Amino acid sequence: MTALALSVLDLVPVRTGQTTAQAVASSMALAQRADELGLVRYWFAEHHNMPSVASTAPPVLIAAAASRTQRIRVGSGGVMLPNHAPLIVAEQFAALEAIAPGRIDLGIGRAPGSDPVITQLLRQSGTAGDVERFPSHVQDIGLMLQPDGATVQFTTGGEYTVKATPVASGAPQIWLLGSSDYSAQLAAAHGLPYVFANHFAGTGLERALDLYRSTFRPSATLDAPRTFLTANVVAAPTADEAEARALPQLRAMARLRGNKPMRVLETVEEAQRGLAEHPDAMEQTLIDAMRQRWFIGDAEGVRASLAEFASRHGVDEIMISPVAGAHEGEALDAAGGRAQTLELLAA
Numbered sequence: 001m002t003a004l005a006l007s008v009l010d011l012v013p014v015r016t017g018q019t020t021a022q023a024v025a026s027s028m029a030l031a032q033r034a035d036e037l038g039l040v041r042y043w044f045a046e047h048h049n050m051p052s053v054a055s056t057a058p059p060v061l062i063a064a065a066a067s068r069t070q071r072i073r074v075g076s077g078g079v080m081l082p083n084h085a086p087l088i089v090a091e092q093f094a095a096l097e098a099i100a101p102g103r104i105d106l107g108i109g110r111a112p113g114s115d116p117v118i119t120q121l122l123r124q125s126g127t128a129g130d131v132e133r134f135p136s137h138v139q140d141i142g143l144m145l146q147p148d149g150a151t152v153q154f155t156t157g158g159e160y161t162v163k164a165t166p167v168a169s170g171a172p173q174i175w176l177l178g179s180s181d182y183s184a185q186l187a188a189a190h191g192l193p194y195v196f197a198n199h200f201a202g203t204g205l206e207r208a209l210d211l212y213r214s215t216f217r218p219s220a221t222l223d224a225p226r227t228f229l230t231a232n233v234v235a236a237p238t239a240d241e242a243e244a245r246a247l248p249q250l251r252a253m254a255r256l257r258g259n260k261p262m263r264v265l266e267t268v269e270e271a272q273r274g275l276a277e278h279p280d281a282m283e284q285t286l287i288d289a290m291r292q293r294w295f296i297g298d299a300e301g302v303r304a305s306l307a308e309f310a311s312r313h314g315v316d317e318i319m320i321s322p323v324a325g326a327h328e329g330e331a332l333d334a335a336g337g338r339a340q341t342l343e344l345l346a347a
Contacts, residue, residue, distance in 0.1 A: 003316065004306065004307055004316060004318060005040045005228075005317040005318075006318060006319075006320060006342075006346060007039055007041040007042065007317060007318070007319040007320070008030070008031075008034050008041070009199065009319050009320070009321040010027050010030065010043065010044050010055065010321075011055045012027045012044065012053065012055040013053065013323075014053065014264050014265060015266070015267060015325070016265070016266060016267050017332060024061070025333040026336075027055075027061070027065075029334055029335050031068060032069060033343070034069075034072055034342055038346065039342065040072070041075060041105055041319070042065060043058075043075045043105065043107060043319065044058040044061040044075075044077065045078070046078065046079055046080045049115065049118045051264050058077075058079055059076070059092040062075060062076065062096055066096065066100035066104075067099070074105070075173075076106060077107045077195070077230075078106075079106065079107065080111055081108050081137055081138065082110055082131045087140075089108075089141055090145050091164045093106045093164070094168060094171070098168075105172060105175060106145075106174045107174075107175040107176075108175070108176055109178060109183070109197075110134045134186075138174070138176070138190065139190065142174055145171040145172060147163075147168045149161045149164070150162045174192055174221075175193045175194065176192050177197055178195075178196065178197060179198075179201035180208065181207065184196070184209070184212040185212070187212055188213075188216040189215070189217060190217075190219060191216065191218055191221065191222050192219070192221075193222060193225075194227050195227060195229070195319070196209060196227070197230055198293075199230040199232050199321045200253075206313075209314075212225055213225045213227075228318060228319055229309070229310070230318075231306065232249070232290075232295065232323045233294070233295045234246040234294070234296045234337070234341055235297065235298065236299075236324070236340060236344070242296045242297050242298065242302075243296055244325075245324040245326075245337045246291075246296045246323060246324065247268060247271040247272065247325065248325030248326075249265065250291060251266060251275070251283070251287065254286040254287050254290070255283075257286050258283060266325070267326055267328045268327050269327065270328075271325065294323075295309070299344035299345060302345060303345060320342075322338040322342060323338075324340065325337060
């Protein structure tokens with residue numbers, strides 16, 4: 001396990017009884033702990049209008065985490081680009097790079113990160129929400145973040161230089177994120193590092209990685225394919241405790257995939273009672289299917305499984321989404337089981 005680098009993907013979960021402030025505080029504490037443990041990077045996802053997810057604004061959370069850490073890379077996993085004007089994204093991440101030079105990652109995706117109604121509200125800015133322009137918007141951001149900026153060519157003649165910040169001394173590293181062939185091929189064509197969203201995608205991992213690696217074209221910033229994988233992970237002192245802590249998130253994902261109304265994340269005890277008092281065959285089928293793809297168990301077992309997973313897919317870094325739930329009575333502003341997962345795996 002010593003050769004396998006670990007990183008963190010955080011959705012800033014909100015559980016029963018928590019305020020948004022407490023959920024964010026617990027994630028900031030987790031980022032600090034990840035920094036102390038020597039993990040490689042800490043990314044915040046972008047999701048909207050979900051009762052159990054407080055990671056709505058990655059740049060804000062990245063700035064807060066950067067100010068509380070010393071060496072770990074911090075970034076987005078990812079910014080859902082069709083929701084935002086490319087110049088705004090470039091300016092935000094140029095500012096973040098100035099705050100924490102050499103520590104900023106800009107992970108970009110093209111999914112909405114919410115339901116169709118919220119997607120329409122996010123994309124009221126017109127052409128910024130044009131999914132068909134996603135490839136050119138990615139390229140524009142990369143150029144605007146460079147010290148020389150991007151050059152706009154006018155059809156009537158003349159040029160105009162656009163810079164994300166006046167005097168850049170460095171730029172964030174851009175990653176393309178996805179769970180389909182499209183993002184893998186786009187990342188390969190532009191010579192960008194790529195991450196397959198294995199933590200929520202059910203299939204397609206092997207094909208996406210093969211497409212990325214086999215069609216990769218070197219760029220000015222990357223001369224060979226670079227990728228890592230994401231995974232849902234719960235580690236605890238015993239396998240039984242890990243299974244218990246995984247249950248709230250498994251039930252939440254089953255509700256999402258079963259098109260049921262979403263709610264705040266249950267505590268371990270609430271999830272156990274719900275499963276016992278209101279058995280649901282469809283929910284159990286979904287949980288069983290997801291459970292097979294998650295990494296849940298004691299520290300030794302999870303370490304071994306992650307190492308085998310990484311070796312099988314030829315990567316040397318795993319970004320874990322620490323999905324351990326909390327027991328009733330645990331501090332509302334602390335990371336609890338999520339911190340325990342990191343500590344056990346980094347030991």
